[in-house]
Amino acid sequence: MSRAFPDTALAADIAAGLARVETLFESQLLSRFPAVNDLCKHVERYRGKMLRPTLVIVSGLSFTRDGEALRPEHDIIAATVEMIHMSTLVHDDVLDDAEIRRRGQTVNFLRGNETAVMLGDYLISNAFHLCSRAGDPWLNLRLGEVTNTLCEGELVQLSRRHDLGLDENTYFEIVRRKTAVLVGASCELGTRLAGATAEETAAMRAFGEHLGVAFQIQDDLLDLMGDEATVGKSVGRDLEKGKLTLPMIMHIASTTGAERMAAIRAIEAKDGAALRAALVRSGSLDAARARAVEIVEEAKRGLPETRRAHSRELLLELADRVVSRDS
Secondary structure, eight states, rough: TTTTOOOOHHHHHHHHHHHHHHHHHHHHHHHSHHHHHHHHHHHHHGSSSSSHHHHHHHHHHHHOOOOOOOHHHHHHHHHHHHHHHHHHHHHHHHTOOOOOEEEOOOOOHHOOOOHHHHHHHHHHHHHHHHHHHHOOHHHHHHHHHHHHHHHHHHHHHHTTTTTTTOOOHHHHHHHIIIHHHHHHHHHHHHHHHTTOOOOHHHHHHHHHHHHHHHHHHHHHHHHHHHHHHOOOOOOOOOHTTTOOHHHHHHHHHHHOOOHHHHHHHHHHHHHHHHHHHHHHHHHHHHHHHHHHHHHHHHHTTTOOOOOOOTTHHHHHHHHHHHHOOOO
16 A cells, blocks of 8 residues: 555555554464464465455544554454454355465365354454453444344345345345445444544445445456456355345346346356356446446545545545455
């Protein structure tokens, strides 16, 4: 980030904040048992873009003055949201029978589902233990609400697998719950801890939730169209597991007759090549991409003015990266 962003002071503050978060993350998970430490060391590789802790830090800096330091609670919450996120990745790999994550083997592939489930539980347990160190019960309550919502989203998605009648409204509600609420909370909590107004905090939460929805649409597109070497994780899992994503939903809703039936047969047969060809022909892939871009633009329009120089430009840049990424 510091290489791409011209405000070197801001970039340095962000880099320093993320370094503190990584140290806190690792120290929180440290166990006296080597077997646990080995698993935690492996799962540290799952830390890729660190979008959520970055948003906590950048949101916090956005509502401080130049030269004003973040609170220690910012580091705690940034590490906490990343720990929550990584617990969901470990559990998602079990649900999807995924073998690759961040260009390496998943915990479930290496050690089995039982170990992966317990590691995910260990991460979420440590997340709330760490959050308690901030000394503010409201933070625990807020993040507890968020994790409840994450689980609801996953459970609803599981209940709608292989459901060719899934509509856009339900898809977006699932995505909002299983992905967007944690991204929104990252912006919300970073802003609130910096002393922003209630209106600024609400606007930042909405900004983050929009980014989370667009991020998930892009993830779904990469799962459908990307290759494992570029994306860095197992692809084609949505189709394999019967999860309808936005381009599939758009195609079924917008086509009729033989064109519609060809896509349905491809979905039922888990024929990725035939499905991709059908979605390209109908324009549904382009329509889904356009929807993600539209959601990012809506997020950018709602972004409030910030107090620190150049931080708003950085948030706008982060928003654009959500839909321009290929991994």
